[in-house]
Structures are given as C-alpha cells and as structure tokens.
Amino acid sequence: MLHKDRLFPAEGVARDVARKLYQVAEKLPIVSPHGHTDPSWFAENEAFPNPTALFIQPDHYVFRMLYSQGISLESLGISGQPADPREVWRIFARNYYLFRGTPTRAWIDYEFENLFGFTERLSEKNADAFYETIDKKLKEPGFRPRALYEQFNLEVLATTDAATDTLEHHAKIRASGWKGRIVPTFRPDGVVDAEFAGFKDNIETLGKLTGEDVSSWKGYLDALRKRRAFFKEMGATATDHGHLTARTADLGEAKAAELYGKIYKGTFEAADVELFQAQMLTELAGMSVEDGLVMQLHPGSVRNHNTKVYEKFGRDKGADIPSPTEYVRALRPLLSKYGNETGFTLILFTLDETSYSRELAPLAGHYPALKLGPAWWFHDSPEGMMRYREQVTETAGFYNTCGFNDDTRALLSIPARHDVARRVDCAFLGRLVAEHRLDEDEAFELIEDLTVNLARKAYKL
Amino acid sequence: MLHKDRLFPAEGVARDVARKLYQVAEKLPIVSPHGHTDPSWFAENEAFPNPTALFIQPDHYVFRMLYSQGISLESLGISGQPADPREVWRIFARNYYLFRGTPTRAWIDYEFENLFGFTERLSEKNADAFYETIDKKLKEPGFRPRALYEQFNLEVLATTDAATDTLEHHAKIRASGWKGRIVPTFRPDGVVDAEFAGFKDNIETLGKLTGEDVSSWKGYLDALRKRRAFFKEMGATATDHGHLTARTADLGEAKAAELYGKIYKGTFEAADVELFQAQMLTELAGMSVEDGLVMQLHPGSVRNHNTKVYEKFGRDKGADIPSPTEYVRALRPLLSKYGNETGFTLILFTLDETSYSRELAPLAGHYPALKLGPAWWFHDSPEGMMRYREQVTETAGFYNTCGFNDDTRALLSIPARHDVARRVDCAFLGRLVAEHRLDEDEAFELIEDLTVNLARKAYKL
Amino acid sequence: MLHKDRLFPAEGVARDVARKLYQVAEKLPIVSPHGHTDPSWFAENEAFPNPTALFIQPDHYVFRMLYSQGISLESLGISGQPADPREVWRIFARNYYLFRGTPTRAWIDYEFENLFGFTERLSEKNADAFYETIDKKLKEPGFRPRALYEQFNLEVLATTDAATDTLEHHAKIRASGWKGRIVPTFRPDGVVDAEFAGFKDNIETLGKLTGEDVSSWKGYLDALRKRRAFFKEMGATATDHGHLTARTADLGEAKAAELYGKIYKGTFEAADVELFQAQMLTELAGMSVEDGLVMQLHPGSVRNHNTKVYEKFGRDKGADIPSPTEYVRALRPLLSKYGNETGFTLILFTLDETSYSRELAPLAGHYPALKLGPAWWFHDSPEGMMRYREQVTETAGFYNTCGFNDDTRALLSIPARHDVARRVDCAFLGRLVAEHRLDEDEAFELIEDLTVNLARKAYKL
Numbered sequence A, B, C: 001m002l003h004k005d006r007l008f009p010a011e012g013v014a015r016d017v018a019r020k021l022y023q024v025a026e027k028l029p030i031v032s033p034h035g036h037t038d039p040s041w042f043a044e045n046e047a048f049p050n051p052t053a054l055f056i057q058p059d060h061y062v063f064r065m066l067y068s069q070g071i072s073l074e075s076l077g078i079s080g081q082p083a084d085p086r087e088v089w090r091i092f093a094r095n096y097y098l099f100r101g102t103p104t105r106a107w108i109d110y111e112f113e114n115l116f117g118f119t120e121r122l123s124e125k126n127a128d129a130f131y132e133t134i135d136k137k138l139k140e141p142g143f144r145p146r147a148l149y150e151q152f153n154l155e156v157l158a159t160t161d162a163a164t165d166t167l168e169h170h171a172k173i174r175a176s177g178w179k180g181r182i183v184p185t186f187r188p189d190g191v192v193d194a195e196f197a198g199f200k201d202n203i204e205t206l207g208k209l210t211g212e213d214v215s216s217w218k219g220y221l222d223a224l225r226k227r228r229a230f231f232k233e234m235g236a237t238a239t240d241h242g243h244l245t246a247r248t249a250d251l252g253e254a255k256a257a258e259l260y261g262k263i264y265k266g267t268f269e270a271a272d273v274e275l276f277q278a279q280m281l282t283e284l285a286g287m288s289v290e291d292g293l294v295m296q297l298h299p300g301s302v303r304n305h306n307t308k309v310y311e312k313f314g315r316d317k318g319a320d321i322p323s324p325t326e327y328v329r330a331l332r333p334l335l336s337k338y339g340n341e342t343g344f345t346l347i348l349f350t351l352d353e354t355s356y357s358r359e360l361a362p363l364a365g366h367y368p369a370l371k372l373g374p375a376w377w378f379h380d381s382p383e384g385m386m387r388y389r390e391q392v393t394e395t396a397g398f399y400n401t402c403g404f405n406d407d408t409r410a411l412l413s414i415p416a417r418h419d420v421a422r423r424v425d426c427a428f429l430g431r432l433v434a435e436h437r438l439d440e441d442e443a444f445e446l447i448e449d450l451t452v453n454l455a456r457k458a459y460k461l
Helices: A012-025 A041-044 A051-055 A061-067 A084-094 A105-115 A125-137 A143-149 A168-176 A197-209 A217-233 A253-265 A270-291 A306-315 A331-336 A355-364 A382-396 A413-434 A440-458 B012-027 B039-044 B052-053 B060-068 B084-093 B101-115 B129-138 B146-151 B166-176 B199-210 B218-233 B253-265 B270-291 B305-313 B330-336 B356-363 B381-398 B413-436 B442-459 C014-027 C037-044 C051-055 C060-068 C085-094 C102-118 C127-138 C146-151 C169-178 C199-210 C217-233 C253-265 C272-292 C307-313 C332-340 C355-364 C380-394 C413-434 C440-458
Strands: A030-034 A155-156 A238-243 A294-299 A346-348 A370-372 B030-032 B152-159 B237-243 B294-299 B347-349 B370-372 C030-032 C154-158 C238-243 C294-299 C346-348 C371-374
Touching: A012 A413, A030 A355, A030 A413, A030 A440, A041 A143, A041 A155, A041 B356, A051 A084, A051 A125, A051 C014, A051 C154, A051 C199, A061 A084, A061 A105, A061 C014, A084 A125, A105 A125, A105 B253, A125 B039, A143 A155, A155 C060, A168 B030, A168 C355, A197 A346, A197 B129, A217 B101, A238 B237, A253 A270, A253 C413, A270 A294, A270 A331, A270 B060, A294 C146, A306 B330, A306 C294, A346 A355, A355 A370, A355 C085, A382 B237, A382 B381, A382 C380, A413 A440, A413 C346, B012 B413, B012 B442, B030 B442, B039 B146, B039 B166, B052 B084, B052 B129, B052 B294, B060 B084, B060 B101, B101 B129, B101 B330, B101 B381, B101 B413, B129 B413, B146 B152, B152 C332, B218 B253, B218 B270, B253 B270, B270 B294, B305 C332, B347 B356, B356 B370, B381 B413, B381 C380, C014 C102, C014 C413, C030 C332, C030 C413, C030 C440, C051 C127, C060 C346, C085 C127, C102 C413, C127 C146, C146 C332, C199 C217, C272 C332, C355 C371, C380 C413, C413 C440
Parallel strands: A030 A155, A238 A294, A294 A346, A346 A370, B030 B152, B237 B294, B294 B347, B347 B370, C030 C154, C238 C294, C294 C346, C346 C371
Antiparallel strands: none
C-alpha cells in the first residue's frame, strides 16, 4: 500500500537525492514540540477503547469530511449520544474514497500498514476485518500509550495545557520513573480571551492557584508569572496563543490597568475584548523575555463558524474556518518593544498562505526574535508544505524556520505526519540539488536540521 | 499543430498515466452545466455569418488582449460601427503571437485543427486562406448549431437567462422534436441588483409575467417563486447569481420588507443596494431549499472598470476586473440558516485564488450544502486549473467539487475548453499516481467522476 | 561551483530546450532600465574600497539575514561606527550557510566564480583567502566601474535620482566622452510625500532650481514639469514612484489646489498626506502623457517597520516589509483619465503576489497604457520569478510585461541577477515547449523579447 518513494519527485536526479536524504531522515528521532495529545494517556497508560474511538471520533479532519458529504454527526457518534462503534467504522470504510488526495488518507494508510500490518486499502468489503484486527491489537501491551511513544522513537512530546491546569498528569508521569519526555505547554487563552467559555471562573481559579489578587492588574500579571514558573518547573519550554487576529498593542501601564478593570468586572464592550488580547500578547512577550519560555502565536481561525452545529454539538466540530490575516501592522507594537531581543523567540503560524512570501518571510528574515512555525492545520499536507518551502525559503532562509509540528490529538498519526513532512523536505531539497541550486553536502546537513536540530534549538528542547 | 501529449507532464510515469487516463476521458460526453451560449442559435439553427463574427467579436478574451496592445475597438468592429470582417481577421492574425502562453491560444488552435483541419499556425501570411476556409465551412450544414452540438458529443448544455426572460427559444427547441438537451438557468441579477440597467422595468416585467403585485415584499418573492417554477418546467436545474461580493444577510421579515420598500420606490441609499442583494441571496437560498434548484454564486468582479470604454461602448467590453473577495464572514448568515440542509446545494466560484486554500476548501470541506465550482474565468487555464486542484483537493477532497464549467458564449470553444480541463485533470492525477499518492485504479474512477459524474450529480442533470 | 544547467528543469525535453534558449540569451546585452547604482561611480571611476564595503555593507539582502540571526549591525559596521572589514567578512563567511536556498546565495556565488575565479564555496576556512583575492582584484583597472560596465555587456543602465538632484554626476559622465550609457530616472517621492524626511526643504529647493513660485499649486506643478524636462534632456526616459499604496485620486483643479495649500503650509492632517500622494500620481501621469516619460509605480512597502532599528540606525536597514496591496479600486481614478492613452505607459510593480493573477494581469490585459514590471524585491528570486510567469502569462500574455529589472545598488550583482532571470525564463519557456503549449520557434523569439526587446520598447530605450 505504501510505496517506498511516495511523495518524492517521480523521476530522475531529484528523486535519487530525495531517496538518499530520506535514508538519513527516517532514522532520526521524532521531536514533537507542539501538539494536543492527552497527558493522561501517558500517566494512566491504559489501552485505547476501540478503533472508532481512536481513528474517527477525536479526529476533526476525518469527521468534517464525512459531515460535508451529508453524513450526520449523530450517525458517527459525535453528537454526545452513543453510536455502535462497528457501525460507525463501516460508514467510515464505505466513504474512505472521499479522502483521496488528502493528507488524512496518507496518514491513515501509514498507520494501517505500519502499525497494523494491513497491505490493502480500507473499503466497504474489508471494513469488519480491519475493525477486528485493530481492536485486537489495541488490547496488546505494545499498543499502550507509553509503548507507542517508545516505538515511535519520540525524543520529546509537548502537550498543550490551560494556564489553570494542575498538570497532575504530567506530575504523575514524572513521578512514575518512566523515561519518556512529555512536557506541558502554557496556553493562557482561557484567561486572556474574555469571550472564552468560563472566562470569569478561569480568572478566579488563576487567583486561587497562585494566591494572587486577580482583581488587580498587577495581581493578574503576577498570577500569570507564577503559573508560567510552575509550568517551567514541570518541563515546559514554550507558551502557545490562539487568537482571532495577530493584533498586538502596547497601551502603557495605566491604560492597560484600566482596560483589565473592565475585563475583570465584565463591563467591557466588544472592542475591548480584542484590545485586551492584543495588549496581553505584548505583556506575555515581556514575560517570555524574562523567563525564557518560547512564545507561539496561532492566529486567524474563525471558531465555530457553523452556528447550528455549535448550538447543537458544541465546539471543535470541524467548523473552524481560516480567514485573511494581517501580520505587518498587527505585530508592530510587540515587535517594536521586543523584536530585537536576541534571547526572545516568537514563533508565528498562519492559516493564510498569502502571508508566507508577503509578510512572514520578510518579517522573519529581519527580526532576531522571530521564527516561522511550519505549515499549519489545513496546510499541513504535501502540497501545503511544499508551498511553504517554496514561498518562505528564498526570503527567510531555512534557519529562520523551526522544523515540523505535528499539532495533533491523534496519537497514532504522529509518526505518519512526521514521515510526510520529512518526505516533502527530502523532495524539496532533492529538487534544489537536481537544479544545481544547493550542493549535496548542504542538503545532507539541512535534512538533519529540518528534521530535528531546528526544532530542538527553537523550542530549547 | 496539436500534439497528442499536450498539457501532460513532459516525461515519465506521470505522463504515461495521464495518457491512459485521457484515453478514457476523451471518449466521455460533454456535460456543460453553466455557460452563455445563445438559445436562439439552437432554436433557429441558422449558419453563423463569418469567421470574425464567430471568433473575435463575441469573445472578450480575444478582443481585450488586442485592445491592451493599443488596437482600437473601432478597428475590430466592436464599437457598434461596422468594420470589414476580413480586415478585422487580418488584424487578429497579425497579432496572434500576443496570445502565446494563454488559454485562448490553446482553445483557438484546437478549433482550427479539429473543426477546420488547419495544421499550421495562424499568421499574417495565411490569414486570408484561413478566413476563406472557415467562411466556406460555416455555410455547410455540419456547421449549423445543432449539428455542432451533436458533433461535440454534448449530453446537456445550460444557458443563462434573465429571470424575466420568456424562454421562447427554449420553448421552440423543445417543440422542435430535436433531441439535443438545452436547459435554461435562472439568473435574477436584473431584478435583485437595484443598480442593474433597467432594474425598475425588470421588476415591473416580473410583476406582469407572474400576475403578482411586486410593490409588496411578499408579491415580489412570490413572483420570483413563480418564475423559478416556470424555469424548472422548462428544464432548468439551477440558478446563477453574479454579485460584487459574497455578502449575505438574514434581516428577518419586517426589516427585509422595509428594505424592499425602499428598493422598489427608489428611495434607497448606496448601502441599501448591497444589503438588499445580501438579503436576497439568503431568500433565494431558501427558495432553493424549497424547489431544489441548485444555486450558483459568482462574486468578485468589478464590472465596467474602464469608465471611458463603458461610456463609449457599453458593458462587456473586457473591462471587468477581479478584486479581493471574502467568503467566511460574508456567507455566515446564509450558511447558518441553510448550510446544513443536505438537500440544498450552493456552488461557489471565485476570482480570488487566495480563497481556495484559505476559505473555500475549508468551508466546502465542512458544510453539507456547499460545493466548489471549477476554476473560473481568468483562472480557467492550464496553470489556473492546476493551482485549483493543488490548493483545493487536500482540504475539500475531490468530492466537494463539481466538475468543469466551460462558462462560454463561444460555441466553438466548448470542446476545446473541456479538452483542456480534462487534460489538466489527467496531468494532476498522473502526478499523484507517479508520486504514489493515489492508486491507479482510483485515478481511473476519478477521471470519470471529474469529467462527467460530479457535474451530473451536483447540477442534478 | 556554478553548474551550467543551474535553474533549468532537472531532466528531459524541458531542460534541453532551456539549454538551447539560454545559448541565445546569455549572449544578449544587459538592458537595465531600473536600478539604484550610484552615478558618481561612473563619473569618478575610482576603485571600490574593499570586499566588505562592496558585498556586505550596502546590500540589505545580506545584512538583514545576518541581523535576523542575532548578529548585531554594529558588528557588521552598519551602525555608523567603523568595524574592521576583515572581521566583518569573517562573520559573513562563517554564516554563509544561512543563505542556502536564497537568491543572494545564487548571486554571490555567480560573482565569486565569474568575477573572481573562485571555484569553492565561501566558508569560515577560506574566508581570509577570499578577502585577499577580492581586495587585490578591486585595485586592478579591470574592476573600476566603467570597466565593469563594459565587461558586463551593459547596453544601458538607469539610476534613480531625486527630483531635486542636480544630476551633476550624469553631466560629468556625458562630458567625459565615455561611451557607456547611464541614464537618470526622475523620482519625485521627496517632493510628493509630505512625511518624507526634509520634505519642506525639498520643496523649496525645487522652487529655487526652477525659478517657480512653489507656494502655488500651479507653480509647484510647473516646477515639476521643468525638472522632468531637465531629466529628459539628461537622458531620462522614465519616472519612478514609491508609495505606501497604489491609491490615485482625481480631485479636480480647485480641490487639488486647496489640498496643496495645506501640504505646503504644513497645516495638513494625516489623511491629507495620502490623498495628496494619490492626487499627485494622477497629475504626474498627466505629465507623462505630455512629455512621454514612462511612469513606474512601486507600492506596498511599509518602510522602517522596526522602530528601534530606525531610531538607532536610520532608514534602509532591511526593515521595510511588504503589506497587502489593492490595485483595482486604487488605480481607477488614474486609469479612467489616462488608461486608454496609447502613448502613455504605466508600469506596475507589486510586493503582494496575490495581485498577479487577481488584479494586475487582468488590468494589464485590458488597459492599453498598462504594463507589468517584473517580479520585484523579495520576489526577485527563482521561485518568485517562476510564480510571476505562471500567474501572469495566461491572462496578460508575455507582451504586456516588460522584461527584467535588476533594481540593485550592488553593481557586481547586475550580471548575476540578469543571469538568474534569463535562466528562469528559459526554464519556463522550456516547460511550455516540452508540454506542447508553445512551439519551439516561438520560444526562441520570446527569449529575445523577454531578455532585451520588451525592456527596450517599454522604457523607450
């Protein structure tokens, strides 16, 4: 099912070079500095329940495609009501052709063959056989989370955790003596975005956890500082920020304090919410300058676009849609303040590919503090990653980027995703060598940098 | 002149696969669900007057390029004043090199060779000989509209017709007993856009045709419903909407009625015009939910950009220019209301390629009601269609797209345009197979889907 | 170090055709209609001081990349304070790997091999040897500016000069009897942009140089007319305009005069500055219609984005960043007035690649006065130039473009930059021929057109 040359240029010198580079790349460990796996998996180390719960229900790439073709969320068991996992699996198998040409197909085929030994394509006919085989394997010790971590040759795996998270699972992992390295990432969206569900409670929790008076601006900031210190103690090297836009602000002490007052008391207007988030990006950048945590910014997703689906089934149902995102003016306040700090790292992501060559590469090719994260989410695909390299490299070079993020909550897909990224990088470098734009010895150095070194360095891992 | 491998990858396995796929594709009938041919051609079935009237004067792709190089519209006989068709043809021939690298060149070469048997390139030298040969052929029975329809292996051909059109030509075709399938498409722009030339008269005509009191909101809507029913009776399966933006609105009954009052009485302000169009998209979507007509939206063209040309020569003189077009926020009101209806189909087009990967593919990859139309207008070209596949497929898959539209008023170009589209699809699939991203048996299934099945299904043909 | 097939398709017919086309292209002279070399070099014809002063300190492509990786401007001798040029060269050599995959690398390798005879890559090890060899060569007569001009086979070289420039160096060159053709370009930004450093002084200088009363709108315009006439006398064939946006306006005599009054007296508000620039584009287009100077518009760069770097080190420190740029609505006032003038040429550039297929190619494919400049600045790179051809050609054709601009202040890079452009054009044409989209004889005609003829014609050289 999986051809050894997949995703490489189809012919000639470019393919031959890609093959040679891949022989190096495939042996390297996986550095996963940004993702959404559940730390409790590694804390508890229990078996996964069944194939449907593993492949379909948590993976919005999968169920959004099925939904787009008129298959109801109820029939997939994503509505809150249970559904027979075998029946759901059959729907998936019957519709597997919908994924032709998508990265989901590439990832899942990889998992089917490399983890479960299947050599033929999933279809309506073999659906039940697939289900049985996978279900059986999941009960084996080799398919427990920790064993998978080891089998995948992971060097480190970062999770993403709310600012108010107790990190109890991380503590349990550390206490267990297991040698896997699972590190948390500090994600304060829930205490920074006043429209976040449960915002007010989150703020109070923040106060309780830190003993700070979060009714004051200073107390709120100090509480965040304390939480960051705690995350750092627990192994975190980075923070992550998901905002609607990349807007930043630098209002000055008095205005910022006043704005926080409105946010805290709930007397804010719509515009205040965005301005506060903008101000907080600059504040949190300042904290990163102090404590050395690497800052990640993920802007540009309009969350819960489908009102009916949101009202009926809640968030994260595949209805988050990218929108045009401006960086140059938006980031200026933050960059004017901290962009020249060589000890500070801000990693930028985008869902708007037009910003690659127009804004992000020029910014990253100038500011010492800026690095570009890899192709993200909808663009984390062979064509998407190739466009990223083609549109970013000429202005930012390779060394203002920082390797690959799998960004996934689908544990099994981690090696599959890294494999696709490595193959695309081999293909890109192979073409540069074949077109005499890069020497072969440089390509060999680069493939190690792109696969592990840049991520280790950028994320201080 | 036409190489059998044109538009395929130049070498290797990708070319070989493309060739094999094309052997299937070239034999399939042409499904043409969206275009601008004149139904009177098929009703009257008379000979076309001369080569210039066929190739140059109705084709804005052709005369806009000539005009851009300083050739006056007067000299081309497009100004309203007559011009010697032989002399116009000579200008065209002398300047044929201007079309190098454009799809117009590919289409016209196809027509020259396949319909008229020319094997050398049009040039100043052979201009008159080309003219004579074409002129003679046009008088043959085999070059009458109905004979061409049959020769082209058309399965169905949709025209585009104003909401107030009597569809008399369609009636005549149906009454004639001829087996060709020519279907109308309901295009209500002239009764929805208050700045459309003749808007007020159009509204009154709408009232007269339906016996509804169009001075009331309810009467206006009912009049539209009746016209839609009539179009459906006459074979229509779809509606089409050309708007400046993709904006939609959902104002509620009272506000919408009030707004219509202003539009009807002519007491509106500039902003009302756009808001009314936005509201009408949602209203018309609701009618599609009721009557099952497939809805097409073509936004983003700034019409008649060249003020002087418009004042002197009127509309459709090659001066319509695309502009940035936002979809995510614009479509939210309509999609919140009808986006989850599995019986409803809204087909989206764009002139802003940046929306492919950022907005359109993510939207179509989620909403059951949404499908993506093919690369449109300026992007209906080999590179443009390839970018479409590369930027859309990974997120929306193939099955949220709906085949090809030739969208042309140039009858002779229909097979040429479908041929280019099929070849580009073969090339794209050939590359996927050569890069081991798709199995060959899947590519064979897909080429039939992309060529005929998806269009038949999406347009209910 | 330089492979003879670099930048061509790696294999097959496309490469073979590219090779053959390049054999024609490489022998053609260099036409350089837009750039930033210093006319005093050719007036004085003195030796360049040292390798660092030639390769690193004037080249913002070079030092912005080094700065982005945390290397201070002070250590590179760009801060105003001197730095040991050998030490700076060592920093450059040690970090040469940062330029992998960038056009800077391609240009500098070309210069190293073709001008200085190096056959191995610059590295930390050979840094001093490189420095010595270059330093020695720079003292030879063959490395003086005029000798380089001749060695480079330049046919004409345009500089860019402020409207208030005395053009004394150009006068000296013309008086010298040297046969090289160095022509000025009229760049009035400093007397059109009220926020330009020294704006008020510039206006007064304009008055003094022309004897016009620049306190009146009429006097100001007449002063500009006189300066243009002087530039034309001194060999200029073009003007150049660097604006934040592409906005144009056509306010009418009275409003324009009133606006100028505010600008002149300094009583303007922020919005007036942009509006005045918009109005001036239309005024200057009118002057071009009168005097025949070709007009160039370079919009879209946010200058001096990095506040700290600007405050400390001044302008042009690699911190100019592109931003989204709209053309269709912005240019309408100017194009409505002058877009149909066949004697007028407006050449458009962009830093926003999304405008290629959406706005610029459709505009240039219609308006007789419009031509598209080549891929600019950050996009003047192999991938960038290929995207330009792929996204522009199908709608605008080749003949609404106007060849290559090197746009450089790095004299040594001129042949390197033209070589990259020629190779990319050969590669693009080679692919079209290999895919049977263009006949080979046409490709041979086109390569001459793209390399020299289109630039000569568009710039009236």
